[in-house]
Amino acid sequence: MSPAPPQPILRPHPRPCISSFSSPRRTRPSPRARPCRLAAAREMPWPHVLTVAGSDSGAGAGIQADLKACAALGAYCSTVITAVTAQNTAGVHGVHLVPEEFIREQLNSVLSDMSVDVVKTGMLPSAGIIQILCESLRKFPVKALVVDPVMVSTSGDSLSDPSTLTNYRDELFAMADIVTPNVKEASKLLGGVSLHTVSDMRDAAASIYKFGPRYVLVKGGDMPDLSEAIDVFYDGKEFVELRGHRIKTRNTHGTGCTLASSIAAELAKGSTMLHAVQVAKNYVESALHHMTDSRMNKKWGHTIKDAVKAAIEGGATIVQLREKDAESREFLAAAKACMEICKSSRVPLLINDRVDIALACNADGVHVGQSDVSAREIRELLGPGKIIGVSCKTPAQAEQAWNDGADYIGCGGVFPTTTKVNNPTLGFEGLKTVCLASKLPVVAIGGINATNAGSVMELGLPNLKGVAVVSALFDRECVMTETRNLRSILTNAVCSV
Secondary structure (H helix, E strand, C coil): CCCCCCCCEECCCCCCCCCCCCCCCCCCCCCCCCCCCCCCCECCCCCEEEEEEEEECCCCCHHHHHHHHHHHCCCEEEEEEEEEEEEECCEEEEEEECCHHHHHHHHHHHHHHECCCEEEEEECCCHHHHHHHHHHHHHCCCCEEEEEEECECCCCCECCCCCHHHHHHHHHHHHCCEECCEHHHHHHHCCCCCCCCHHHHHHHHHHHHCCCCCEEEEECCCCCCCCEEEEEEECCCCEEEEEEECCCCCCCCCHHHHHHHHHHHHHHCCCCHHHHHHHHHHHHCCCEEEECCHHHHHHHCCCHHHHHHHHHHCCCCEEEECCCCCCHHHHHHHHHHHHHHHHHHCCCEEEECCHHHHHHHCCCEEEECCCCCCHHHHHHHHCCCCEEEEEECCHHHHHHHHHHCCCEEEEECCCCCCCCCCCCCCHHHHHHHHHHHCCCCEEEECCCCCCCHHHHHCCCCCCEEEEEECHHHHCCCCHHHHHHHHHHHHHHHHHHC
């Protein structure tokens, strides 16, 4: 029997939880010589990000966006407010700067008492504020510094004094682990150089790297001539192009803040830099997670590789390999073939149920049911960097998944399904109950297709991050076309909420 085709799950982003297994603190020291954290700092039982940024009264950007992103990704977030703005989705209508000495007081209060893992910066409106921040970080070192050089809001309003450019380049960047400018900010940092192509972005990343950060991420979401949303990641030696689907929406306010704070949250949990950036990018986008079914592949004459490749080309961002009937050797061969495709496309591959197969092919994670090995035991086997999902039908099961260190839960069946017999239907009310109780991101599963996927996402539940589908994609002649259609439906539904 041929291995199953990918069973898609459309989900914006699995979120790692706060358990001791999935959120270990990074022990690798920075290449820079940094003094040890002061012994007087109070140890925190969870990853801790401090955001130094402005307040957005509309709550779409600034510290409000940082707080929401860190909470969704399982990190505690404290704040130092540099400015209070009067703004909404239309623009910035007023800015009140917080006195510099009071910013120093805020920094001292948090850094001297609470064990901060990562500092993330946003709006730093004056050169004096940047100098105070640098002084504070020398006095109270942290594991990583994420610098989002916020200079202009999405609506085009200036958020910093021109004099800050010199302080960014000469002081703060030299202390930064990663700098995340968009193309407009990169242009400003480099004296107004024009950036129109991916090659230009690479050159900009290399030039900014010379200012001293360990990594640079130049974000290309503002480049209208590109058909994809391409970000360029540079570590001083190699460039990595992180490609995503360009979402046609005006709802981009706060995406830069969200991305940077998501990177910070992942670093606080122990991720490597590239992995943190990839998780953050997936968080900002909505993701398509699809799972396989061998009978449907066989029906339409698709090989497992063909089905996975087509789904990824159609916009899938996570693949879950599900094979209930194949022999272990056959399943492993299919998993290795899928892993090759997913790795080249930078799409995570999860294995359904089989931890041994996941270990053998070095998959990105595992999804298990209630009768399988617990997430806690899987975490011990796979380690902190892998994704673990658990199927849950009740708030109690969702709570247990959280306690065991899962990264997300799958909840359903929302609708009747033919791919899993004797599966009770929860409906919207059951889904809502679990979502409201869950501390983890939730993926809706069961009977979801192009006709009802939009209505699921339009429920507007904060931690409902996507839907999982099987037959809606794989019991069709053209997997790629169906995937594109379903992704479009989900994207429109998310943007309308």
